[in-house]
Amino acid sequence: MAILEVEHLSKSFGRTEVLSDITFSLEKGQVLSIIGSSGSGKTTLLRSLNFLERPDGGIIRVNGDTLFDAEDPTTVQESEIRRKRLHFGLVFQSFNLFPQYTALGNVMLAKELLAKEQPDYKQRKKEIHSEIEAEARNLLEQMGLGDRMNNYPHQLSGGQCQRVAIARALALKPDILCFDEPTSALDPELTGEVLKVIKGLADQETTMVIVTHEMAFARDVGTGYSGAGVRASLGGEDKTVPVPFYKWLTQENTAEGMLIFPLPYIIIKSAESAQKAVRTLKKDRQEGIERRSELHE
Numbered sequence: 001m002a003i004l005e006v007e008h009l010s011k012s013f014g015r016t017e018v019l020s021d022i023t024f025s026l027e028k029g030q031v032l033s034i035i036g037s038s039g040s041g042k043t044t045l046l047r048s049l050n051f052l053e054r055p056d057g058g059i060i061r062v063n064g065d066t067l068f069d070a071e072d073p074t075t076v077q078e079s080e081i082r083r084k085r086l087h088f089g090l091v092f093q094s095f096n097l098f099p100q101y102t103a104l105g106n107v108m109l110a111k112e113l114l115a116k117e118q119p120d121y122k123q124r125k126k127e128i129h130s131e132i133e134a135e136a137r138n139l140l141e142q143m144g145l146g147d148r149m150n151n152y153p154h155q156l157s158g159g160q161c162q163r164v165a166i167a168r169a170l171a172l173k174p175d176i177l178c179f180d181e182p183t184s185a186l187d188p189e190l191t192g193e194v195l196k197v198i199k200g201l202a203d204q205e206t207t208m209v210i211v212t213h214e215m216a217f218a219r220d221v222g223t224g225y226s227g228a229g230v231r232a233s234l235g236g237e238d239k240t241v242p243v244p245f246y247k248w249l250t251q252e253n254t255a256e257g258m259l260i261f262p263l264p265y266i267i268i269k270s271a272e273s274a275q276k277a278v279r280t281l282k283k284d285r286q287e288g289i290e291r292r293s294e295l296h297e
């Protein structure tokens with residue numbers, strides 16, 4: 001069974017249709033890479049999955065449980081949203097760490113707030129706190145930040161901040177971890193360390209949705225079912241186009257609509273963004289190959 005199913009998702013801001021009939025699914029452990037030009041709706045898709053935006057239409061299911069169905073008013077109530085959000089983790093482009101907390105404090109905060117809602121919190125306070133702290137320390141170690149736990153965000157590099165943000169998202173054990181251009185705000189020399197951490201998570205079969213401009217990375221980290229091909233959802237009509245990822249991009253495919261690639265999955269919204277993607281790919285290819293060897297060293 002798919003861990004995540006998104007069906008016919010749509011979202012408009014005023015008269016601008018940003019998401020139109022988005023359909024895809026992810027199995028546990030799969031990684032969905034999404035590329036697309038600026039303004040094509042990538043962030044809106046991630047925000048919709050994390051219930052920071054309410055879609056106008058469509059269904060979001062996690063582990064077969066319908067978390068959102070625009071047609072079913074019982075699933076769109078605000079009261080349940082906090083619980084539903086826990087299925088997803090989101091790592092932002094600009095880290096969004098709390099400046100007044102240390103790395104450790106940032107990773108522990110949400111768990112501590114949640115723990116306060118447990119009925120036995122008062123009696124087990126100390127025990128719960130040390131459990132949360134031990135887990136947070138573990139995660140920061142895993143992110144290579146063992147010696148940075150007590151530093152505040154302003155004492156950390158961008159790459160370190162982003163790794164704290166990843167640990168913070170992992171602390172809540174989300175079913176699906178989402179990244180919104182996790183390396184866009186980083187200097188090139190810091191990009192590699194963050195991509196390496198994400199690659200490590202992919203190797204541990206963390207289910208992830210990654211919006212990225214790093215074309216080679218998108219291809220490397222994205223997983224799919226066997227056999228290259230494109231499952232395109234064009235205005236609701238599903239069709240499979242048997243073209244591998246690179247070939248499709250280099251052919252300067254100009255198909256209109258939203259494309260979801262299985263190898264890796266890739267969403268490109270319009271002819272214009274497809275062409276931009278091709279240009280970025282060509283420009284990034286040399287760089288991308290260098291970055292990949294960094295990742296594999």
Ligand SMILES: Nc1ncnc2c1ncn2[C@@H]1O[C@H](COP(=O)(O)OP(=O)(O)O)[C@@H](O)[C@H]1O
Nearest residue numbers: 013016018036037038039040041042043044045
């Ligand atoms: N809250 C909002 N209100 C109005 N328009 C928005 C809002 N959020 C995003 N948009 C518009 O939706 C489009 C898609 O934005 P976004 O999802 O951020 O794209 P991307 O992440 O692919 O760059 C853009 O045209 C943007 O201006």
Ligand SMILES: [Mg+2]
Nearest residue numbers: 042043044180
């Ligand atoms: Mg964006």
